[in-house]
Amino acid sequence: MNEANRTRPESVAAIERATGREWSAWVALFEAQGAPTLQHPAIAKIARAALTDDLGNPDWWAQAIAIAYEQQAGMRVPGQSSTGTFRVSASRTLPTDRDAAIEAWSAAHGSLPEHLGHAVSSPRTSRTEKRSFRRFDLEGAGRVEVSATPKGDKTTLAVSHDGLADGDRIEEWRAHWKSLLAAL
Known part of the structure; x- marks a missing residue:
């Protein structure tokens, strides 16, 4: 993980268990779609599009995955909202x-x-x-x-x-x- 990464390890483990996708694959997906230059709603849409509807509460998981990625990329730290507060x-x-x-x-x-x-x-x-x-x-x-x-x-x-x-x-x-x- 990079120097900017502030993603909580327990968040990554939960995302991997729930989605069956390794965290490195999520990071690659986001980076391939230009996520470092996007705002939170667009990043969450990328995550939601990659989730199946049979996953319990896929919209919630999309938000969680987007937040974890934003922490990984240094776009926010744990506890910080997408507005900066x-x-x-x-x-x-x-x-x-x-x-x-x-x-x-x-x-x-x-x-x-x-x-x-x-x-x-x-x-x-x-x-x-x-x-x-x-x-x-x-x-x-x-x-x-x-x-x-x-x-x-x-x-x-x-x-x-x-x-x-x-x-x-x-x-x-x-x-x-x-x-x-x-x-x-």
Whole structure:
């Protein structure tokens, strides 16, 4: 792998297992189609065209493969979005339904005025057919979405934090979100 490569080894192994294609073959495919000069959507389209429909969730895999390639090529680093900002996430499975999981988060952490020195603003909850949400903005540190997704008789509660200006504090933010999830 080249000097710019920041692809997580576990990502490469998962892609190879799921697709049955060696990572070097994916890299060759992307480079043959000029991927180093393309934006993320075009790279994801190349990946999707190379996947079969019988692969579970091929659109998700296409995104994952494109991101891994962009990391390989030095176009982004782990945690960085295609827009250049950074994101971090953490999750926990709870033995409850999705609405109760969001209520538990809100009761335990919804009144916190700040997170790691960044003021909370615009807290809101919403619900779709598949998930329940608690969202809020962090002054100078992006947006946070707490989502509750049913998994049988349990719920996965996930915190997704988008819009960080750089990757310097990703692990600090991850530890923060994990500690709040662990407190539930």
